[in-house]
Amino acid sequence: MNMKWVAVIFSLALCGCQPSSHIEPIPKNKPDSLSEGTLANEKLTSDTTAGLKNIVGESAITSQTKILKAVVQQPIGNPGVRVWREMWLINSQGTNAQFLITFRETGASGADFHIKRMNQRNPAPPANCPKTVGDYKVGKSTSQEIQNCLGSPYYENYNPDGRYVYLYKLDPAITRAFVFDASGKLINTRGYKQN
Structure with missing residues (x-):
């Protein structure tokens, strides 16, 4: 299986979230679909x-x-x-x-x-952007800040309770997930390394 699809399959299984455009949540489909x-x-x-x-x-x-x-x-x-x-x-x-x-x-x-x-990255992020992913602070950083610095995520997933996830391919071998609350504040971030 192509490793690019690992991130796609991962995103299908994330927190029962609902994708944009009013389509039923992807997790209702089995990942093998x-x-x-x-x-x-x-x-x-x-x-x-x-x-x-x-x-x-x-x-x-x-x-x-x-x-x-x-x-x-x-x-x-x-x-x-x-x-x-x-x-x-x-x-x-x-x-x-x-x-x-x-x-x-x-x-x-x-x-x-x-x-x-x-995964379209901004050509020149603003000067006030964090230098590393670890510099984005839980409870303080916002989804808008992350989009301004990293560009559009390659995948977005929305949960009916308002939480949502952005996935970024920041390195050829690493997919980074950012999870936000309904107000847009960062509540978790995690990296996934491809084999």
């Missing part, structure tokens, strides 16, 4: 790839580019209004990017999608 491939038809796959080209640049995705696709949340809802999520990974010509794509059916023959680039 992660499946390589896409549920998008040829037209939707083509449209999504065009959307990715707009984000990473036309030259980053060519006919030779391999895009690894995996369903990370199976469809929920009734036919015509189902919603599901996929992770698409691009590793081509110097571009190494991960995207979480939320697909929504818009009737019997259509679907919309939303692309979120994962």
